[in-house]
Amino acid sequence: MLLIMKQISTIILFFVSTGMAFCQGPAITSWLQNTTLMGSHYISGNSTAIQDNIPVNTQLIQYSTSWVYVATNGIPSYPTGPFLDGNPSQATDQNAIFKIPLNPTQNTGTLTATTGGNIGVFINGVALFDYRDGVSWKNSSGTIAGGPAGGMGDGVWNRDAVVGERGGFDCAKGHPAxxxxxxHQSPSAFDLDLQVISTVCNLYDSDGLYAIDSTQHSPLIGYAYDGFPIYGAYAHKNANGTGGIVRMKSSFSLRNITVRNTYYDGSSVIAGPAVNATYPLGYFREDYEFIAPASADYLDIHNGRFCITPEYPTGIYCYFATVDENWNSAYPYVVGPTFYGNKVMTKVTSVGETTTTYTPTPAGLTQAELESLNIDLFPNPATDLVAVQVNGLVKENLIVELTDMTGRTVLEKVIPAGSTIAFFDTQTLYAGDYIVRIKTSSSAITKRLVILK
Known part of the structure; x- marks a missing residue:
């Protein structure tokens, strides 16, 4: 009987591990495709976004039995910029093709560390970087060096970009290299965090790929360079899909140190700066130590775990975009400091094999799916401006209509896939009651809005 059970398990595992290569699984169907909507960006001093001539999200998805090829310009549907730390760059067309494995495998040998540059790609075609920015402490000069700081540091105490470059991130927590x-972190807007730690959204409002919703399993938001999926901050507490929805927690904690002359394993290293107001704990990656997961909602050393998700009902290894209790980004942020799987994903210049093009069928969100987005209006009542905010991930364009009580449409906006917010300027409207209708090709919801004068 035991032998038979083992044979059945082997057969099941064979079909689970190979099935994705012969059907349109999440690694093929989850990408946000677009060829018509163009991107936009802010420049410092101008709070009106400038329209660009670069299509947003991804443009073409092709797949074979082993690989999916994602063609993208690397431009999101939300506005980018400005980058207020003096970064002279703007988001530009990357004309990239990412080659991603359909059957990712665990690395059972020497672990592969994440590196500078691309270590993954979000479903809108935007690149994922790890914690670093190329800057490290230089003991001989008593200062930081490397990367945007210029020169070359020791590479022993490496600056955390999420901390060190915060002043240069736009509202969506991104920037260009x-x-x-x-x-480098969860692609959700600063002003949607429970504790807002950057004011850049005040003048240059954006929104990010998705908005955190603590009541539902977070969406699939990307893939790492080993081919394993990346999810947002919330999931089922237990790996088997039970236990309720909870925040996935990093198992890295700040060390209890005042001087920097050892690593967390006790080894002596070239000294960095003392812990102080200029270089607080968390300024360098080496300020953290890994503590074995205390419960099922704590992640492993790669910032992930094997679990059941809505897209993978039989289970798969997943990374999570970790945040703290205030929804501020939590180290190691998304993936790292090492990959769980074999790093085989690459950026290629062309597709060198026979493939099938994936064309999504525009079925439209169901009524239940639309309602699950938990769409809010604020402020309400409003005077001169109202925001329509989606809590979750928008997978297809949403039409947002503002109508008066006679049913006449007075304003109309679009929340594009991969974005979460739309604004109505209501300064010229009369006081009274209005209806906001959010709709797709197959469903709609309405909300009452009061305008005061």
Missing amino acids: MGNYHH
Whole structure:
């Protein structure tokens, strides 16, 4: 009987591990495709976004039995910029093709560390970077060096970009490196965090790929360079899909140190600066130590775990875009400091094999799916401006209509796929009651809005 059970398990595992290569699984169907909507960006001093001539999100998805090829310009549907730390770059067309494995595998040998530059790609075609920005402490000069700071540091105490470059991130928590717009962290807007730690959204409002919703399993938002999926901050507590929805927690914690002359394993290293107001704990990656997961909602050393998700009901290894209790980004942010799987994903210049083109069928969100987005209006009542905010991930364009009580449409906006917010300027409207209708090709919801004068 035991032998038979083992044989059945082997057969099941074979079909689970190979099935995605012969059907349109999430690694093929989850990308946000677009060829018509163009991007936009802010420049410092101008709070009106400038329209660009670069299509947003991804443009073409092709797949074979082993690979999916994602063609993208690397431009999101939300406005980018400005980058207020003096970064002269703007988000530019990357004309990239990412080659992603359909059957990712665990690395059972020496772990592969994440590196500078691309380590993954979000479903809108925007690049994912790890914690670093190329800057490290230089002991001989008593200062930081490398990357945007210039020169070369020791590479022993490496600056955390999420902390060190916060002043240069736009509202969506991204910035470009030589034109390559990317996120080091959860791609959600600063002003949607429970504790707002950047004021850049005040003048240059954007929104990010998705908005955190603590009541639902977070959406699939990307893939790492080993081919395993990336999710937002919330999931089922238990790996088997039970236990309720909770925040996935990083198992890295700040060390209890006042001087920097050892690593967390006790090894002596070239000294960095003392912990102080200029270089607080968390300024360098080496300020953290890994503590074995305390419960099921704590992640492993790669910032992930094997679990069941809505897209993978039989289970798969997943990374999570970790945040703290205030929804501020939590180290190691998304992937790292090492990959769980074999790093085989690459950026290629062309597709060198026979493929099938994936064309999504515009079925439209169901009524239940639209309602699950938990769309809010604020402020309400409003006077001169009202925001329509989606809590979640918008997978297809949403039409947003503002109508008076006679049913006449007075204003109309679009929340494009990969974006979460639309604004109505209501300064010229009369006081009274209005209806906001959010609709797709197959469903609609309405909300009452009061305008005061």
